Amino acid sequence: MKNLRILIVDDDQTMTRTLADILTFYGYEVTQASSSPQAIEKVKAEIFDLVISDIKMPNMNGIDLHREIIHLQPGLPLVLMTAYAAEELIQEGLDEGVIDALEKPLDLPLLLDFLAWFAESRTITVMDDDPAFCQTLSDVLERHGFRVIIVTDPQCDIEQTINEAQIILLDMKLDRVSGEKILGDIRARCSDLPVLLVTGYRQEMANAIQNALELGAYTCLYKPLDIPELLETLARVRLGVLRGAIKEGRGR
Numbered sequence: 381m382k383n384l385r386i387l388i389v390d391d392d393q394t395m396t397r398t399l400a401d402i403l404t405f406y407g408y409e410v411t412q413a414s415s416s417p418q419a420i421e422k423v424k425a426e427i428f429d430l431v432i433s434d435i436k437m438p439n440m441n442g443i444d445l446h447r448e449i450i451h452l453q454p455g456l457p458l459v460l461m462t463a464y465a466a467e468e469l470i471q472e473g474l475d476e477g478v479i480d481a482l483e484k485p486l487d488l489p490l491l492l493d494f495l496a497w498f499a500e501s502r503t504i505t506v507m508d509d510d511p512a513f514c515q516t517l518s519d520v521l522e523r524h525g526f527r528v529i530i531v532t533d534p535q536c537d538i539e540q541t542i543n544e545a546q547i548i549l550l551d552m553k554l555d556r557v558s559g560e561k562i563l564g565d566i567r568a569r570c571s572d573l574p575v576l577l578v579t580g581y582r583q584e585m586a587n588a589i590q591n592a593l594e595l596g597a598y599t600c601l602y603k604p605l606d607i608p609e610l611l612e613t614l615a616r617v618r619l620g621v622l623r624g625a626i627k628e629g630r631g632r
Contacts, residue, residue, distance in 0.1 A: 384499055385409045385426070389419040389433035389445065390461065399432070399486070406492060416440035416448070423449045423456070429525055430498060431458040435466055435473070435481065443473045450477070454608075455615035457498075457622065461486065477619060480626045490629045497625035501618050505529040505545040507536075507562065508578065509555045513603075517549070520607055526614075538565045542573060547617055552579040552588055552600075560588045563595050574598050574617045578605070 386408050390396045393414050400410040411426065413419035416437055423431075431449060435442040446458045460473055463484035470481045482491065504526050506514050511532055518528040529544055534554040541548075548566070552559035563575055577592055579585045580603035589600050598617060601610060 383409050384429045387411050387428045387431045389413045391437045416445040423452045435460045435462040479622050493629045501621050503527045503546040505548045507531045508551040542570050548575045552585050560592050
């Protein structure tokens with residue numbers, strides 16, 4: 381998979397150069413911007429995986445920048461940086477989907493661990509016995525920066541699937557086995573792995589879907605998939621995963 385493409389935004393250009401040098405050393409593709417307007421122009425011109433932005437900048441703060449860029453690249457995650465007490469602004473950003481706020485000077489081990497988690501969170505396992513559907517969906521997700529693992533055999537090794545997966549898209553009606561049964565096997569081994577149900581049988585599978593949701597499935601999406609809805613749902617799932625990763629890193 382290609383490296384993460386990261387946009388760093390800060391009016392302190394020494395800060396952006398230093399952080400860019402460090403992240404480049406670790407193999408990330410880094411672009412710098414010294415203001416929110418400059419960052420917006422770069423987001424218009426390029427595709428990024430993540431934005432790391434200072435919260436307090438002239439003309440437009442990091443929260444306002446986040447509002448602008450999600451219109452240009454919906455679902456583009458943003459992490460704030462701050463050297464000041466800005467609890468109200470930070471909470472405002474969290475309420476609107478910012479991942480978290482990191483204090484300056486940055487805890488580099490925490491940031492690097494987070495970026496490793498971030499890269500992993502782009503891996504999605506599609507479990508569906510329709511190879512054509514899997515390939516079409518894989519093509520769409522890969523165009524949006526995800527790595528896709530396709531599982532068409534319902535008798536697969538669940539343990540291996542869980543170990544490889546960060547998010548699972550699970551069809552509810554597979555050959556010789558139900559999606560509900562597979563979800564139960566997943567939950568017996570991993571209680572918090574995000575699983576999104578997929579089905580083309582809304583009415584027929586209604587009871588099974590309800591049971592699966594009670595087992596902890598995140599939601600159910602219906603075929604033919606609404607791709608913007610899918611991408612928005614994946615963005616919400618990843619937000620929870622990434623916030624959890626930062627919280628876990630801070631607790632070490």
